[in-house]
Amino acid sequence: MDFFTTLQAVVNGVLTGALYALVGMGMALIFGVMRIVNFAHGTFMMLGMYATYVLFVQAHVVPYYSFPLVALGMYGLGYLIYMALLRPIHGQSDFMQILLTLGIGLAITDAIQLVFGADYHQINFPLLEKNLHLGSHITVNAPWVVSFGIALVTGGGLYFFVMHTMSGRAARAIAQNRYAAPLMGIHLHRVQAFWFGLGVSAAAVAGSLLLPVFYLYPGVGDQFTLKAFVIVVLGGMESIVGAAMAGVLLGVVESLTSLYWGNEWALAVDFAIFLLVLSLRPSGIFGRQKA
C-alpha cells in the first residue's frame, strides 16, 4: 500500500475512533465512579440514536444541532435510572450489577422495538453527500469531520468537568475511596446519579453523531457495548483520558488492520489486543500501574 492510502486509513480510523472514544469515556466514567460495568451502555447509545432520529423526522433538526437536547434528555433518564434502579442494589455483589444493567438494556431494547418496530431506519440530509478533499490524495466525508469536531469538544468538556469542577472532585473522591468520601460530606448517591447520567449522555451523543452515517434498529447498540468494554480495559478501567486515547487507537488499529490484512480480521485483532492487555498489563495501556 502506498503512503497516501495508509494515511487515508489512519485519518478514517481517527474519525471513527473519536466516536468510539466518546462511548468508551462514558463507560469509563460510570465504572470509575461507581464500579459498575454498564452492560446497557450500547443500549443507551441506541436510545440516543432513536431520540436523534425522532427529532430529525418530526422536527427536521439535523443531529449536529439536536445532540445537546438528546444529551440533556439522556442525562435525565440516566439520573432517574440510577436513582430508581441502581441505588437500591448499591453495595451488593458485582453479579447483581451485571444482571441489572443487562436487564435494563434488554428492557429498553424491547420497549424500543415495541414502539418503533424491528425495522431499520436511516436519515438523509444534503451534508451527507459532501466529500472534502485535503490535498489531492485524502478525501473525507463531511459528516465524519463535523462529528469528529463535536466529539472532541464533548470529550474535552467531560475531561474539564472531571478535573476542574466541584462535582468532578467529588466523583474522583468517590473513585478513590467510596467509604471515606461520604464521611467527608459528599452526597454519595446524588454524585453517582449525576455521573451515571453524564456517562449515559456521552454514549447517547456518540449515537447522535453516528446516526447520519449509519442506520438504526433496536439491537444496533450491542456491538458498541462490547467495543466500549474493550476500550475501557485498554484505557485502564477508570481513566477517561485513557479511554479517549484507547478509543482513537482502536479506530486506527481497526482501519489499518482492514487495509493491510482485510476487514474480516479487524474484530479479531480488537479482541486479541484486549486479551493481551488483560493478561500482560491488566491496568491498561494508558492506565497507571498499581502495585
Add this chain to the structure above:
Amino acid sequence: MKRVAARLLMLALPAAVILASCKGGGGQSNTFKIGVVSSFTGPQAAFGQAHKNGYTLALADLNAKGGVLGKPIELVYYDDQGRPDQAVQGVAKLVDQDHVPVILGAYTSENTRAMIPAVTQREVPLLIPTSVADNLMQTGSPWVFRVCQGSGNYAHAILDFLKHNGDPKTIAIIYENTNFGQSNDTAMREAAQQAGLTVVDEEAYQASSPDYKALLARVKAKNPDAIYFGSYLLDASTLMRQSAEVGLDPRYYTAAGTGFSAAEFPTKDKGAGAYAEYTISVSQWLPTAKWKGSKEFDEAFLKLTGTHPAYHAMEAYVTLAIAVAAIEKAGGANPVAIRDALRALWLPETPFGPIRFDEHGQNDHATLVTQIQDGQYKVVWPPDAAEAKPIVPTPPWNKRQK
C-alpha cells in the same frame, strides 16, 4: 452461587408449569398448523418482514380457497432474530411443542444451515424459500427442499451477462463473512476461473460495520474490471455510499442478489438511493415476471404494504403454497407422507414459475440479471426476458449527475 442457582430454579419451575398448562390441546386443534422461522427482528428484519408479507398474502389466498384438508391454515411464527442458535430453538419449539408437520424458513443461509440437522433429526420436512448458500443442498438430508436458486446459479448468471456485455478480464469479490457470503465467494471464484476471468481480490467483511473504506481502498488498489458483492441490505447501502467516497470505479458493479436486489435498496429513505444506480444484480422474480399470478401478487402486495415486492416476498408466498399442495396430496399431517409428496410434486403453474424438486430437493428455476436504472430494477439479461438495455460500463462517480 449455589443459592442463586436454587433461587433461579424456584422461579423457573412454576413458570414452566404455567407455560405448559397454557398450551394444551395441541392435537385436537381446529386449524392446520405450519411452522415458519424467519428474522422478524434484528439486522435482517427487512427481509423477515418481506417474508411475513408474502406468507400473509399466501395465507389469505389459501384460506379463502378453504384451507387445507378442510381446516383453515394457521402459521406458527418463530423469530430467530437473525441468529443461528435461535433458528435451531425455533425448530425445537415448532416441532416439539406445536407439533407442526412441516417448517418453512429461515431467511439467512447461516440460520437455515443451522436448522438442517435439527429438522433431519426430528424427521420433519424443511422448505427453504430464500437461502442461497450451495452447502444447504449438500448435506444429503432427505428432509430439505429449496424453492429458490443457489449461489452457483447466481455466479453463472452474472458471468454469462458479463461475457456478452464487454467481457471483463478481472473480478474482485467482496462478501459478508457468513455462510451466505462465503458460499457466494466460493461459487464466484470457481465459476470465474472456469470462465477465464482472473479473481484479483477476495475480501471478507464483518457485517454491520460503520466503516468499510479501508476494505474498499484495498480493492481499489487491485483495480478490478468488475466487482461482485455478496451482501445483505444494510451493508450493501454502506458499501455503495463509501465506494463513492473512496472513488472506487470498476467497469461493473455486480452482486449476488439479496441486499442488492431488495426492494428498499434503490430508495433514498431505506437504502443507498442514487448510489445504487447502475448496479447489476440477480433476481429470481420481479413484479413484471410473465408467470400467471405475478401481477395479482404485485397488486395485493402493494395494497398491503404500499410498496412493490422483491423476490423474497414472492418466494415466501409460493413456498407456503407448495407446502399446502404437498399436505393436500399427502392427505394428512404425517411428515413422511408430506416429504414424499414434495418429492413427487409437480406444479406447472405458479406465480414463481413451474415448481419441481430434483433428487436433491432443489427446485429448478431461472435466474434473471437486473440493473438499477432511474431507481428501478430492470431485467437486462437473458435477452429473451430483458426489458431494458444494460448501461455498461458503469459511469465513474465523478461523471455521474447528482
